[in-house]
Amino acid sequence: MDKACGILDRKGVKATPNRILVLRSMLLSERPLSLSEIETMLDSVDRSSIFRVLTLFAAHHIVHEIEDGSGMAKYEVCSGENECTIEDMHVHFYCESCHRTYCFKDMHIPDVHLPEGFSMDSVNFMVKGTCPSCRGDKDN
Structure with missing residues (x-):
């Protein structure tokens, strides 16, 4: 059983061809x-089907959504067995030139201590700037 099918089985989600394709493409991405990026990678699967798969995956904690401030949601596979974990709450970098979002998995978000009565569902820590590829283009 490949990794995508194993994740779907563990989460109790039926492994349909579209679900397997979407999850495999996400697992291959760093x-x-x-x-839109998933749609480009999977030209055999229509946009609405991909959206439904991502919505299902988010509901089953297979992926989590990242808000990078561009107005376009990005999705990343959760690392936890049952839910997204604190390890999934790492720093992300949004390149304002190429509009790609990068994960800095070794840079964890600092602890946030909320006042009494508040509860946290998620944390989003986004750094914006220019990635090395785009900086290289500007330096030439």
């Missing part, structure tokens, strides 16, 4: 992907 960075969070937008719906």
Whole structure:
């Protein structure tokens, strides 16, 4: 059983061809992907099907959504067995030139201590700037 099918089985999600394709493409990527980027990678699957798969995956804690401030959600596979974990709450970098979002998995978000009565559901820590590829283009 490949990794995508194993994740779907563990999460109790039926392994349909579209779900397997979407999850495999996300597992192969080293960075969070937008719906449009997944659609480009999977030209055999229509946009609405990909959106439904991502919505299902988010509900089953297979992926989590990242808001990078561009107005376009990005999705990343959760690392936890049952839910997204604190390890999933790492720093992300948004390149304002190429509009890609990168994961800095070794840079964890600092502890946030909320006042009494508040509860945290998620944390989003986004750094914006220019990635090395885009900086290299400007330096030439």
